[in-house]
Amino acid sequence: MNRREFLKTTALGSMAAGLISIPYIAKGAGQKVIVIGGGAGGTIAAKYLKKMDNSLDVTLIERNADYFTCFMSNEVIGGDRKIESIKFNYERLKKHGINVIIGEVTGGDLNAKTIKVGDKSLNYDKLVVSPGVDMKWGAVEGYDEAASEKMPHAWKAGPQTALLRKQLEAMPDGGVVLITAPANPFRCPPGPYERASLVAQYLKHHKPKSKVIVLDAKDDFAKKGLFEQAWKELYGYGTDKSLIEWRSAANQGKVSRVDAAKNAVYAGEMGDEIVGAVVNVIPPQSAGKIATALGLTNDAGWCPVNRKTFESSQAKDVHVIGDACMADAMPKAAYAANSQAKVCAAAIVAALQGKEMVAPAYVNTCYSIVGHDYGISVAAVYNYKADDNSIAPVQGAGGVSAKDASAEDRKREMLYGLSWFNNITEDMFG
């Protein structure tokens, strides 16, 4: 973009928004980039935009003053970690020169290049949208926001995490914990099974007469072989004393309806009633609501994008990253969101500077903690494929932890998993 175009866009954007905020050009005031969502994707996009071009005017808008990471929230649910240790805020990000607004984006006019926060209208040259997911209320009959206060999803960390933990603590020994897992795609594919593991670990030590039943809408799941191996080693999986039972869709596991008043779920072809002492419903999800409000989602509720730049296929100068976007082989995971945010920042800076963007590089590394001193992981390196606009894993690289790994290696992975958490949260909030 040259200076004339720059003036034009900014002036147009300002006029449309009814604002008079022509930047002070003589000082070389930078173009405006707004980032919606201060999570795994949004914090990184904002920070790396500033790192790559400090003259940009970057604003991060986040609904909540505190962010609770979903990553490691299963450790909170299992009782091995305090919720304070997964709580972060945006104070240190301000030191990078990022304007942080705590508020909710309620809509916008993408033709006019404006978005709305409360009663304010803000204009942008480039917009990054990283709103994560929202639950599809009603997709499982009877499961709405009110029901989630009784049967928590805990699929967004914070009060929901604390509620599920509290229910587990209050549950009498002998109670059954139900976890319902959705069909693909959803946030954190190994997440429900990590959760089942850490709940089982809690039961093993505190409520040994209890058990976890996972009711699944699928017949397979991420790192299944490794989870089942760990469950056998740690939780008696496959025996009649097993602390974990997994029911696949083919084995009457698919839940079609819930009844919050009875703490019951209805599963399988006949809709058999199963009552739990604690019921954790992980419902189907879609891109965060704001993505739909801005017209960025497709019929399935996710955001199609250019896989090299993460620019929306449905709106110019708007980029979508993280769980909300469609990124082919990349799972809806924090490390993936982190990696996408950095590629997206590079694309935006290149475009604003009128340069060719460098070839993108993407990685995902995701640990699951399944017991004390027991970690497993999945990792992948991806390349951009221009011929079909896809993100494809590099053949021969990546994959999951070795099936026959030693106890020592499982312990190492647990410690690397903790390091992963410390370093990725510093990348986001430091």
Added chain:
Amino acid sequence: MKHLRTSALAMACCGLLFNAPSAFASKDDDKDDDKKKKKTATAAKPVSPRGLMLANTCVGCHGQGGSSLGPATPTISGMAIDTFTDAMKAYREGKRPSTVMGRLAKGYTDEDIAEMANYFVTQKFVRVAQKTDPAKVKAGKKLHKDNCEKCHEEGGFKDEDGSSILAGQWLPYLQFQMADFNAKKREMPEKMAKRLNAMIKDNGDKSLEEVAHFYASQQDKKAK
């Protein structure tokens, strides 16, 4: 708007400019009594946009600029280009045991690895205080002087000829490496194998733990 265009390049280079070139200046062959011929260290170039793009995929796990907050994932900032390159290639070819690095390293070409190495050598190794056992540190210090110092120069603060920076590295990582060397899962130079075996013979397996504590405890170069 000239400022806009230059800033990215300035950013990419500043790490290099602020790191004195001495750390990776070429070195004359030195004829020490081991008659080991020291290689000329690869010199760093300005970090390219692609180098930055690749390095950005590493720092989510390895920490800002490659300096890890631990407890186990190692800090890789300040690592000499040749050390980094050799490590990545060993991972890629399955010659070095790992949990996740072997799987990831297979995703990169020689050029990618060169770009990453060139980024991390320009980054400062930032140390974080960690808990170590004073008795082990003390014993480890003597073991270091007697057995390791010749290659792990300056108390392990210097990465020379593939020695890696050990001072202030994360303790669990150092312990993993010592265990892997001892179990012959990780290859080591012949000279190191000789010294390590002699050290263990004279001081027992506990000596491995002691040197690990010593290096982990090293926070301040001047105080060594």
